[in-house]
Amino acid sequence: MSFNLCGDDACQPTPPTPLPNPYWVAFSPSAAKLIDLELGSDEFPKDPEWLDLLAGNQLHVGxxxxxxxxxxxxxxxxxGSWAGQLGDGRAILLGDINHLELQLKGAGRTHYSRMGDGRAVLRSSIRxxxxxxxxxxxxxxxxxxxSVVGSKQAVRREAMETAAVCSRIAPSFIRVGHFEHFASLQNIVRLKELAELLITQFYPGCHEQKDPYLYLFKEISTRNAKLVANWQSVGFxxxxxxxxxxSVLGLTIDYGPFGFLDHFEIDHICNHSDHGGRYAYHRQPQIMHWNMACLASAMLPLVELGHSSEESQILLRSALEEFxxxxxxxxxxxxxxxxxxxSEEDGDIELIERLLQAMHDSRVDFTNFFRGLSNLKKDSSPIEIVxxxxxxxxxxxxxxxxxYIQRLQRESLSDGAKKDTMNLTNPKYILRNHLAQVAIEKAxxxxxxxxxxxxxxLMNPFDEQEAFDHYSKPPPVDMQRIVVSCSS
Structure with missing residues (x-):
């Protein structure tokens, strides 16, 4: 479903800027299956013209x-501050393929690039x-x-780097910001068209509700509440x-200065441009809630189509409190x-919070601790636990x-079944910053x-993969503080 609300206040035709002498850096056979892309024996596209398409050098293939x-x-x-009009400064939506949107990130300047060059660099594209x-x-x-397609074309960031294009696919790349855009222009017609588009394509149950736009807000808010909870659970x-x-579909999008926790710090800041820690790990739920308040404000004119202004504010405020x-x-x-x-017991939350506080106090490795916890047996003695x-x-x-052992003893699973279940929940492998950095430097x-x-x-994070066990280890001391910023 392409964003089909083009016009002077919605989107602009944007042909990609050709990338000189492109070459493959990476390709995802798993993602390729979503668009029925035929692969060769090397698990890259069988048709060589896909390289030029995904580099932005042509607009057709097969x-x-x-x-x-x-x-x-x-x-x-x-x-936290209103920035006004933004837009796809380095993202170009090619169109639909197999009911998914195909987008190129880093394929040159767009109408919304402002002072930017519209390019992405190899470093950020790999990440x-x-x-x-x-x-x-x-x-x-x-x-x-x-995919990631590279080129030797020079791009200046903090230093000179080389260009790359990352191709992305999703059911839709529509954002909270799209609603805010039309609301800021007081363009209720376009705001309604956008909401109807989402309801028809992704939230059809809203049409069955008395207040479809209010229900749409609730659905978007619910998805994002669950999304951020799952981020927290893997230390993202x-x-x-x-x-x-x-995303208004509750997807993780816009991977910039992200990071997975190594040693656990409840107030960890992964973006060195975030001087006040607004987006620190422990603040992510609060900030996502705040973003849903921005969405509620943008959707207020839609809810007002069926209610008074006062009633609409009360309804949206109540819906927001569900987050x-x-x-x-x-x-x-x-x-x-x-x-x-x-099972659920009243003391579980206190048990979890006590653990997280202890992990924070001792800077325990988040991923490895939970993975290793599956080895604990119900008859263990605390002093025997490594x-x-x-x-x-x-x-x-x-x-x-x-x-914790006493709590486990009230569960019905055997030690073996518990271990298997926990190892399907707690990954062994995550994208640690130092692993990404090594891959980038080699690339x-x-x-x-x-x-x-x-x-x-990383495509098999819950498997043991014994040959790659060292990829599960925490970073060495000299790579514990890799700096990542918005320019990444």
Whole structure:
């Protein structure tokens, strides 16, 4: 479903800028299946013209002709302040393929590039490619990355780098910012068209409701509440949760200065441009709630079509208050699952919070701790548990382990079944910053083998993959503070 609301206030025709001498850096056979793309024995497209299409050098391949590529306008709040009109500064929507939108990121200037060149660099393209596919494998809703195409074309960021184009696919790339855009223009006609488009394509149940636009808001809010709860459960930090970066389908989009937690810090900031810590790990739920308030404000004129202004505000405020309830339920479900708890008890939340506080105090590795917890048996003694050695306050963690063991003893699963279940919830492999950095540095020397190897490992994050066990280890000391910023 392409964004079909083009006009002087919605989007602009945007042909890609050709990329000189393109070459494959990475490709996702898993994503390719979504668009029925035929692959060769090397798991890259069988038709060589796909390289030029995904580089932005041509608009047709085989039976596919993308005759109307566009970039879209949206507005939004950035770091809590109204930024006005923004838009696809380096993203070009080619069109639909197999009911999915195909977009090129980094294919040149658009109408909304402002002072930018519209290009992406190899470094950021690799990071987005790997993380999109890693998140999919972690069962977290996300846009997908189909490919990275590189070129020796020079691009200036903090230093000179080389250009790349990352191709992305999703059911839709419509954002909260699109609603904010039309609302800021007081264009109720376009606002209504956008809502109807979403309802028809993705939220058909809204048509059965008395207040379809209010119900649409609730559905979008629910998806994003569950999304951020699942981010928290795998230690994912988005980095730039501006309202224009929020999908109305509840997808993870716009991979910029993201990062997965290594050692657990509840207030970890993954984006060094975020000087105030607005988008720190522990603030992500609050900020997503704030973004839903921005959406509610933008959708207010639609709800007012069936109610008075005062009634509409009350209805939307009430709907907005459902967000923290939905988030809490999903967060609790996720962390119970991480601890191997299938039933619910009143003391579970306190048990989870005590653990997270202890992990924060001792900077325990988030992913490895939960993965290793599956080995704990119901008849274990706290002092026998190897993981206690990761904590500074042994007495405190021993008390926690004793309470946790007692809690496990009230569960019906055997030790073996519990381990299997927990290992399907707690990944062994995540995209740690130091792993991405190693792959990027090799790619910058024209060696793409590490990108492709890391891609394969991350597509099976819950498997043991013993040959790649070292990819599950925390970063060495000299790579614990890799700096990632919005320019990435």
């Amino acid at each position: 039976e596919h002709l993308f005759s109307n590529p566009i970039s879209t306008a949206y507005s939004g709040h950035q770091f 987005e490619f790997l993380c999109s596919e890693a998140m999919h494998a972690l069962h977290i809703p996300t846009s997908r990355a189909l 930090c988005h980095g730039v949760l501006n309202s224009d970066n929020i 923290p309830v939905i988030y809490a339920a999903e967060w609790q479900r996720a962390f119970r699952s991480k601890l191997g708890l299938q 993981q206690r050695n990761e904590f500074i306050d042994r007495e405190n963690i021993d008390l926690w382990f004793a309470d 910058q020397q024209d060696d793409f083998s590490e990108v492709q190897r890391l891609q394969q490992i």
